[in-house]
Amino acid sequence: MSTAVHIAGVVLPEGEHRDLWVRDGRITFEPVPGAETVSRGGWVLPGLVDAHCHVGIATGGSPVEDLAAARAQAHVERDAGVLALRDCGSPVDTRPLDEDADLPRIIRAGRHLAAPRRYIPGLALELEPADLVAEVRVQARRGDGWVKLIGDWIDRSLGDLGPEWPDDVLAAAIAAAHEEGARVTAHTFGTDALPGLIAAGIDCVEHGTGLTEELIGRMAAAGTAVVPTLVNVANFPGFAAAGEKKFPAYASTIRRLHASAGAVVRAAFDAGVPVFAGTDAGGGIAHGVIADEIRALAAAGLPAEAALAAGSWAARDWLGLPCVEEGVPADLVVYDADPRADLDVLARPQLTVLRGRVV
Secondary structure, three states, X not given: OOOOEEEEEEEOOOOEEEEEEEEOOEEEOOOOOOOEEEEEEEEEEEOEEEXXXXXXXXXXXXXXXXXXXXXXXXXXXXXXOEEEEEEXXXXXXXHHHHHOOOOOEEXXXXXXXXXXXXXXXXXXXEOOHHHHHHHHHHHHHHOOOEEEEEOEEEEOOOOEEEEOOOHHHHHHHHHHHHHOOOEXXXXXXXXXXXXXXXXXXXXXXXXXXXXXXXXXHHHHHHOOEEEOOHHHHOOHHHHHHHHOOOOHHHHHHHHHHHHHHHHHHHHHHHHOOOEOOOOOEEOXXXXXXXXXXXXXXXHHXXXXXXXXXXXXXXXXXXXOOOOXXXXXXXXXXXXXXXXXXXXXXXXXXXXXXXXXXXX
């Protein structure tokens, strides 16, 4: 294959038929003599994004044994057309994977930060409230512009979901992250942790199943995003059944949140809250299921093109990644039919160009 390649097709989101070339790893719209045509007549998307995944967490929720296993997870994502991952917490240092040009770009949020005994054992750094601000600064400097908090989890004293941090600690921690140039996101299933997080200036909410109309309005006004992870929320009935004997109130809450999850996502979208596609892959969710998440967003009520944007160009803009522009690194996925008309097409990438190389 020649050093330069030529692709002709309908480029999204503009929806215009264009010819583009990839030379020295970058996109150009100027013809490159001698370039090999590798695709003609398809639909060209900026590389897909999984905005919530975990590279380095094995099935069952434990850390992977070595980087080879983490690398295999990233390969599965790439084969699904995902060329950028926002890793929302991993107990494994995956930075050496950045040297592998065959893997998606990974944007890391460092370690999960949780209160003692208030998250999955072995995954989070467990901290007393007095230590949160200092550790947020550490994770902000180690990560790629994100910090991940556990906002709520089951509180054994309540027998139900409960907030993990006092509001004043959240405000100081999020302010510290912002001073370090990082954004902050938080795991939340229930409602009670959300007012404090939103008031403190949180940048994103993961899952967000407990959002209310009033909280959605506050998020929309502040520009706070949500990543609903609906393919994970589909497991809520199983979570409820597993915990029901010991924590019946928790089980009831989780079932209620599951029942309303789709309506919450649609309400957030309708209110103008930025919604992005993330699968929560790692642990109990298989990698490579971004197409399922995009379809789930559409099933919840997002227009098909908005659901597609949530897993491609809109997500890339949000994360500071280029799309299909002159001179930018070429991360492209090509399909043989229009995914806006049929989201099932996303499960069948015809051609993938990662970092300027056909893979």
